[in-house]
Amino acid sequence: MSKYFVRRLAMSVVTLWVIVTITFILMHSVPGNPFANENKNIPEVVYQNLLKKYGLDKPLSEQYLIYLKNIVRWDFGESMKSNTETVNEMIARGFPVSAQLGLQALLIALIIGPALGAIAALYQNRFPDYISMIVSIIGVSVPSFVMGTFLIQFVARNVDWLPIGGWGEWRHTILPSFALALMPLAQIARLMRSSMLEVLGQDYIKTAKSKGISRTAVILKHAVRNAILPVVSILGTTVSNLLVGSFVIEKIFGVPGLGMFFVNSIYNRDYTLIMGVTVFYAIILISMLFIVDIAYTLIDPRIRLTKEGR
Amino acid sequence: MERLLEVKDLAVSFQTYYGEVEAVRGISFHVNKGETVAIVGESGCGKSVTANSIMQLLPMPPAFYKRGQILFEGEDIVKKSEKEMQRIRGNKISMIFQDPMTSLNPTMKVGKQIVEGLKKHQKLSSSQAEKKAIEMLELVAVPQPEKRIKQYPHEFSGGMRQRVMIALAMVSNPRLLIADEPTTALDVTVQAQILDLMKEIQEKLGTSIILITHDLGVVADMCDRVIVMYAGKILEEGTVDEIFENPKHPYTRKLLGSVPRLDMDRSETLFSIKGTPPDLYKPPKGCPFFDRCDKAMVICKDHMPGKASHSKSHYSSCWLNHPMAKKDAEGSEE
Numbered sequence: 178m179s180k181y182f183v184r185r186l187a188m189s190v191v192t193l194w195v196i197v198t199i200t201f202i203l204m205h206s207v208p209g210n211p212f213a214n215e216n217k218n219i220p221e222v223v224y225q226n227l228l229k230k231y232g233l234d235k236p237l238s239e240q241y242l243i244y245l246k247n248i249v250r251w252d253f254g255e256s257m258k259s260n261t262e263t264v265n266e267m268i269a270r271g272f273p274v275s276a277q278l279g280l281q282a283l284l285i286a287l288i289i290g291p292a293l294g295a296i297a298a299l300y301q302n303r304f305p306d307y308i309s310m311i312v313s314i315i316g317v318s319v320p321s322f323v324m325g326t327f328l329i330q331f332v333a334r335n336v337d338w339l340p341i342g343g344w345g346e347w348r349h350t351i352l353p354s355f356a357l358a359l360m361p362l363a364q365i366a367r368l369m370r371s372s373m374l375e376v377l378g379q380d381y382i383k384t385a386k387s388k389g390i391s392r393t394a395v396i397l398k399h400a401v402r403n404a405i406l407p408v409v410s411i412l413g414t415t416v417s418n419l420l421v422g423s424f425v426i427e428k429i430f431g432v433p434g435l436g437m438f439f440v441n442s443i444y445n446r447d448y449t450l451i452m453g454v455t456v457f458y459a460i461i462l463i464s465m466l467f468i469v470d471i472a473y474t475l476i477d478p479r480i481r482l483t484k485e486g487r
Numbered sequence: 488m489e490r491l492l493e494v495k496d497l498a499v500s501f502q503t504y505y506g507e508v509e510a511v512r513g514i515s516f517h518v519n520k521g522e523t524v525a526i527v528g529e530s531g532c533g534k535s536v537t538a539n540s541i542m543q544l545l546p547m548p549p550a551f552y553k554r555g556q557i558l559f560e561g562e563d564i565v566k567k568s569e570k571e572m573q574r575i576r577g578n579k580i581s582m583i584f585q586d587p588m589t590s591l592n593p594t595m596k597v598g599k600q601i602v603e604g605l606k607k608h609q610k611l612s613s614s615q616a617e618k619k620a621i622e623m624l625e626l627v628a629v630p631q632p633e634k635r636i637k638q639y640p641h642e643f644s645g646g647m648r649q650r651v652m653i654a655l656a657m658v659s660n661p662r663l664l665i666a667d668e669p670t671t672a673l674d675v676t677v678q679a680q681i682l683d684l685m686k687e688i689q690e691k692l693g694t695s696i697i698l699i700t701h702d703l704g705v706v707a708d709m710c711d712r713v714i715v716m717y718a719g720k721i722l723e724e725g726t727v728d729e730i731f732e733n734p735k736h737p738y739t740r741k742l743l744g745s746v747p748r749l750d751m752d753r754s755e756t757l758f759s760i761k762g763t764p765p766d767l768y769k770p771p772k773g774c775p776f777f778d779r780c781d782k783a784m785v786i787c788k789d790h791m792p793g794k795a796s797h798s799k800s801h802y803s804s805c806w807l808n809h810p811m812a813k814k815d816a817e818g819s820e821e
C-alpha cells in the first residue's frame with residue numbers, strides 16, 4: 178500500500194512539472210509581454226527597467242530555470258500588474274472565497290445529486306423519475322452563465338429575496354453556490370441513476386431481500402453503497418473544479434475569488450499570476466484525484482486487495 | 488406426514504409491453520416436513536418463477552399472482568403484505584441462489600451478511616450475532632471462521648461463497664429452504680461437496696428443501712420426490728424411484744434419455760429433444776409438449792389432459808393414460 182502511495186506521489190510531481198512547462202511555453206509563445214501593449218507612453222528606459230526588474234530581459238531558458246527554482250520554494254513572485262501584492266498573497270486572498278463557494282456548491286451537489294439519482298432509479302419510468310431527469314437534463318444542458326443570469330433575474334431582482342451579487346455576508350453566497358452546484362448535481366444524479374439501476378438488478382440485492390430485511394435497509398445498506406462507487410470516481414475533478422472556482426460564475430456574481438484572478442491575469446498577461454494560479458490549480462486537481470483514489474479503496478474492498486497484491 | 492407447504496392451482500404472469508406472459512399456469516403440489524422435493528425442467532419452464540413466488544420475490548409489477556394459493560403452515564402467502572413477508576423471508580423460508588459469485592454483496596463483510604437477517608428477526612446484539620456467524624461458518628465447514636467473517640466475498644472461492652450462502656440461508660433455522668439451482672455455477676467436485684453439505688444440514692435441522700434444478704443427477708442424489716415442469720405446467724410428479732424407474736410422461740422419458748452416461752459409447756450422439764418449448768405469450772390450449780412429442784395424438788393439440796394417478800404419490804398429465812389411447816404407445820422404449 179505505502180509503495181503505491183510513494184509511486185503515486187512521484188507521478189504527481191512529474192505531472193506537475195509537465196503542466197508547469199507547457200504553461201510556460203504557451204504563455205511565452207504569445208507575442209508581446211505584460212508591458213508591451215499599453216506602454217506606448219512609457220519611456221524606453223522605464224520599459225527596459227521594468228523588463229529587467231521582472232527578469233524578462235534574460236533568455237527564456239534562464240527564465241524557465243529561475244521559475245522552476247521559485248516554484249520549488251513555493252514563491253510565485255510579484256504580480257506584474259499589482260504593485261501592492263505578491264502572487265502568493267493574491268492566491269491567499271482569492272482561494273478562501275472560491276473554496277467557500279465551491280464547498281457549499283459541492284455540499285449541495287453531493288446531498289441532492291445522489292438522492293435525486295437514487296429516487297429516479299427506484300421509481301424508474303414513473304413520475305419521480307421523470308421529474309428528477311428533467312432537473313438533471315436542465316442542469317447538464319443549461320450553461321452556468323445562463324442559469325446564473327436567470328437566478329439573478331428571478332430570485333434576486335424580481336422578488337428581492339437575495340442580493341444580486343457581491344461578497345461579504347453569507348446571503349451573498351447562496352445564489353452563486355446554487356448556480357455552481359447545478360451542473361455537477363445533474364451529472365451526479367444521472368450517473369447515480371444508471372449505476373443504481375444496474376445495482377438493483379444484481380443478485381445480491383435479491384439475496385438481501387430474501388433475508389427479510391426492510392426495503393429501506395436493502396436500498397441503503399446494499400444498493401446505495403455499491404451504486405455510489407462511480408460517483409466517487411468522478412468526484413476528484415468535480416471537487417477541484419468547484420474549489421478553485423468557476424470563472425464565469427465568479428464574474429457574473431462579482432465574487433472576488435481565484436477564478437476572477439485567473440481570468441484577469443490572462444487578459445493582462447500577468448505572467449507570474451498566470452503561472453501561480455495554474456500551478457495552484459494543478460496541485461489541487463492532482464491531490465483531489467489522489468484523495469478520491471484513497472476514498473475509493475475505503476468504499477470498495479476489492480480495490481484495496483488488488484493494490485496490496487502489486 | 489405433515490404438510491409444510493401446499494401450492495394450489497398457482498398461476499403467475501408477467502405483464503409486458505407485448506402482452507401477458509403466462510410463466511406459471513396453474514400448478515399444484517405440496518412439500519412435507521423434512522422432505523426434499525425437486526422441481527425439474529428446462530430453462531423457461533417456470534421453475535424459478537415458482538420458487539420466487541413462494542417468497543414473493545418477483546418484481547411486482549410486472550409480475551402478478553393470477554390465481555391460486557400458496558399455503559405455508561396453513562397461511563396463504565399470496566395474500567401477505569410486504570411487511571408480513573419480511574417476517575417470513577429469511578426467517579421461516581430462506582433461499583439459495585444459482586450464482587454464488589454475484590449473490591453476495593461485494594462491499595459488505597461476510598459475517599455481517601450472514602447475520603443481517605437474523606439480527607432483525609431475533610433482535611440479537613452485535614456480539615451475539617458475531618458468535619452466531621462464526622457458528623454458522625463452522626456448520627458449513629468454512630475453515631478459520633473467526634478470521635473469515637471479517638473478510639469480503641472476493642476473498643472467497645466460488646464453492647466457499649456458496650457455503651456462505653447456505654450459512655446465510657440457514658442461520659435462522661428456517662422451515663423451508665428453496666435452493667434455486669445451487670450447484671449450476673460450480674464445478675463438479677464442488678457440486679458434490681455442496682450437495683452433501685445441504686443434506687447434512689437438513690438432517691441436523693430438519694428443514695424441508697425445494698430444489699430447483701435441471702440436473703437429474705443431482706435429483707437422484709438428493710431428493711425424495713420430483714416434480715417435472717414444462718411450459719408453466721406440471722406434467723408429472725412422483726417419488727424419485729417412480730420417476731426414474733417408471734416415467735409415465737413422454738417428456739419425462741425424453742428428459743431422462745437426455746442425461747449423458749459414463750458407459751455411453753463415444754461415437755454415440757447425446758440424445759436431445761428436438762424443437763423448443765412453446766411461447767408463453769400465447770400458450771397452447773392443449774398439451775404444451777404436443778409439438779415435440781412423438782406420441783402425440785389428435786386430442787393432445789387442443790385439450791389439456793387431466794391428472795391421472797399411477798400410485799399414491801405418482802401422477803402424470805398425458806392423454807396416453809386414457810383407456811382409449813393406443814396400448815402400444817405406453818411403456819415403449821425410447
